Amino acid sequence: MFTLTRAPFVREGATMLDILLLALGLGGFALMGLYAHACDRV
Amino acid sequence: MTLIGWAQIAFVLTLVLVTAVPLGRYIAAVAEGRVRFLRILETGFYRAAGVDPAQGMGWQRYVLAMLALNAAGFLLLYALLRLQGVLPLNPAGLPGLSPWLAFNTAISFITNTNWQAYSGESAMSHLSQMTGLAVQNFLSAATGIALALALTRALAAGGVQALGNFWADLTRITLYLLLPLALLLGLLLVAQGVPQTLAAGATLEGGEVLPLGPAAFQVAIKQLGTNGGGFFGVNSAHPFENPTAITNLLQLWAILAIPFALTLTFGRMVGDMRQGWALFAVMMIFVVAGTALTYAAEAAGNPLHVAAGLNPADGNMEGKEVRHGIALSALWAVATTGASNGSVNAMHDSFTPLGGLVPMFLIQLGEVLPGGVGSGLYGMLVFVLLAVFIAGLMVGRTPEYLGKKIQAREVKLAMLAVLVVPVCVLGFSAMAAVLPVALASVQDAGPHGLSEILYAYSSAAGNNGSAFAGFGADTPWMNTTLGIAMLLGRYAIIVPVLAIAGSLAGKPRAAQSAGSFPTHGPLFVGLLCGVILILGGLQFLPALFLGPIAEHFALMAGQTF
Numbered sequence: 001m002f003t004l005t006r007a008p009f010v011r012e013g014a015t016m017l018d019i020l021l022l023a024l025g026l027g028g029f030a031l032m033g034l035y036a037h038a039c040d041r042v
Numbered sequence: 043m044t045l046i047g048w049a050q051i052a053f054v055l056t057l058v059l060v061t062a063v064p065l066g067r068y069i070a071a072v073a074e075g076r077v078r079f080l081r082i083l084e085t086g087f088y089r090a091a092g093v094d095p096a097q098g099m100g101w102q103r104y105v106l107a108m109l110a111l112n113a114a115g116f117l118l119l120y121a122l123l124r125l126q127g128v129l130p131l132n133p134a135g136l137p138g139l140s141p142w143l144a145f146n147t148a149i150s151f152i153t154n155t156n157w158q159a160y161s162g163e164s165a166m167s168h169l170s171q172m173t174g175l176a177v178q179n180f181l182s183a184a185t186g187i188a189l190a191l192a193l194t195r196a197l198a199a200g201g202v203q204a205l206g207n208f209w210a211d212l213t214r215i216t217l218y219l220l221l222p223l224a225l226l227l228g229l230l231l232v233a234q235g236v237p238q239t240l241a242a243g244a245t246l247e248g249g250e251v252l253p254l255g256p257a258a259f260q261v262a263i264k265q266l267g268t269n270g271g272g273f274f275g276v277n278s279a280h281p282f283e284n285p286t287a288i289t290n291l292l293q294l295w296a297i298l299a300i301p302f303a304l305t306l307t308f309g310r311m312v313g314d315m316r317q318g319w320a321l322f323a324v325m326m327i328f329v330v331a332g333t334a335l336t337y338a339a340e341a342a343g344n345p346l347h348v349a350a351g352l353n354p355a356d357g358n359m360e361g362k363e364v365r366h367g368i369a370l371s372a373l374w375a376v377a378t379t380g381a382s383n384g385s386v387n388a389m390h391d392s393f394t395p396l397g398g399l400v401p402m403f404l405i406q407l408g409e410v411l412p413g414g415v416g417s418g419l420y421g422m423l424v425f426v427l428l429a430v431f432i433a434g435l436m437v438g439r440t441p442e443y444l445g446k447k448i449q450a451r452e453v454k455l456a457m458l459a460v461l462v463v464p465v466c467v468l469g470f471s472a473m474a475a476v477l478p479v480a481l482a483s484v485q486d487a488g489p490h491g492l493s494e495i496l497y498a499y500s501s502a503a504g505n506n507g508s509a510f511a512g513f514g515a516d517t518p519w520m521n522t523t524l525g526i527a528m529l530l531g532r533y534a535i536i537v538p539v540l541a542i543a544g545s546l547a548g549k550p551r552a553a554q555s556a557g558s559f560p561t562h563g564p565l566f567v568g569l570l571c572g573v574i575l576i577l578g579g580l581q582f583l584p585a586l587f588l589g590p591i592a593e594h595f596a597l598m599a600g601q602t603f
Binding site for chain 2: 017018021022024025026028029032033035036037039040042
């Protein structure tokens with residue numbers, strides 16, 4: 001059995017870092033979506 | 043070099059050649075929806091996802107669907123890696139990965155790179171291996187092949203908008219190509235002794251635990267999908283991951299089989315097999331030449347070893363497995379870097395400077411020789427457009443390829459695609475060569491240290507995933523910058539390539555005339571080889587002179603780093 005209190009993001013207190021890195025990764029994909037839009041106008 | 047060494051290399055490459063013909067034909071049948079032996083499963087997926095496989099997508103919809111799938115994959119894999127410590131199927135009780143390492147690894151596997159800043163046996167739970175990394179190995183490979191098929195359809199058709207349906211392509215490639223081949227190869231690997239178990243490991247007499255796990259099928263797809271990420275830290279040099287001469291042969295074939303076969307799929311789909319064979323020839327020329335150079339450098343050995351009393355006939359065996367030998371280690375190094383695979387059966391860091399230069403240069407040439415599954419073909423077609431454009435400039439005719447006029451828009455988009463890798467590699471390497479936060483990761487001095495930096499960013503931006511050892515990659519700086527390089531090296535190339543596909547699909551396909559520049563003969567093969575070499579040389583030769591070439595001359599003078 002396990003509980004979420006044992007989850008690493010709680011134990012390490014790294015929630016903000018997780019959010020920043022996820023934003024960096026997902027932001028990269030969003031940027032690629034915009035890049036596709038820009039490529040359409042080349 | 044020995045005759046038996048060359049015979050081994052020739053045997054592997056002949057096997058790739060022989061199997062490419064039926065495999066290329068089969069992939070074309072899968073792409074055209076003619077293979078349906080799992081149609082109940084296939085249609086079930088479409089119904090569950092609400093997808094109409096017959097509905098074509100324009101290039102923007104196609105690329106957005108691909109980005110959506112990959113973004114979701116990144117999110118899920120990141121969460122899985124962070125939470126593996128509290129999830130089941132973790133018999134060794136391994137904790138979750140750090141945020142930096144989870145970020146790097148998630149991007150690494152969705153981009154088909156499989157750069158690993160960890161050792162699988164001491165960092166990954168079975169759940170992460172099976173439902174995270176292996177799943178992305180299938181999906182990233184299927185994504186690459188789907189994109190190559192979309193570009194092929196654009197060249198084959200005339201005056202259309204749709205490039206196919208991304209979801210249908212992804213499902214068919216996974217169900218009918220990757221899964222059956224991985225199942226077959228996985229069973230063969232199990233028969234040869236590669237472990238496939240849910241046990242944490244075997245306890246030895248002294249109480250030490252030898253890590254085990256569900257390795258065989260992970261190894262099968264890592265090679266077939268040109269992913270390359272090892273179940274164990276030292277990858278296919280590990281005696282469990284690649285225990286025998288037969289597993290070595292099977293894995294070498296698996297690295298090269300689909301990328302080469304896809305050229306013949308291309309020829310079949312555009313209705314002119316000679317076009318496919320021309321691309322096949324260019325790829326094979328580089329693989330054979332690269333193998334010859336690496337084999338020669340490694341067989342010549344290290345003069346300092348000879349001076350220390352070792353037998354010069356043994357060549358450079360440092361970092362190599364005796365069961366694989368120099369010839370097949372050289373072929374593997376070339377295959378894994380030419381094919382954007384990244385698995386290793388020997389340590390590239392221990393190669394001689396010139397032996398290590400060849401794999402690095404093959405990555406820097408754009409991962410098109412033969413390149414990753416799908417990514418090799420669409421990358422090669424970008425070079426083809428540039429070669430056709432240059433030929434058109436030389437003879438004063440409007441360039442065309444397969445009856446489609448190549449105009450300013452396609453050439454601009456091709457250049458956007460081609461420039462991504464050098465910008466990422468040279469930009470990030472330049473930063474790493476001066477910033478203390480990055481230099482702390484480099485464990486060797488002088489030109490060898492620069493080679494380690496160059497190799498790391500080339501591997502990331504080229505979506506290769508192999509590494510020179512002697513490089514501490516699991517730091518916040520390295521995990522982040524290498525992650526960004528992998529992301530750009532994958533998607534900042536795919537977007538303009540799909541834009542080219544969209545542009546070409548709408549153009550009519552004119553009949554070939556006496557004025558058309560033939561793109562299937564030896565002249566074009568030579569031109570294409572020259573374009574690839576000159577572009578790569580212009581971009582990377584100065585950096586290579588400061589790294590492996592300087593190290594070679596230093597070694598000749600008796601200095602090591």
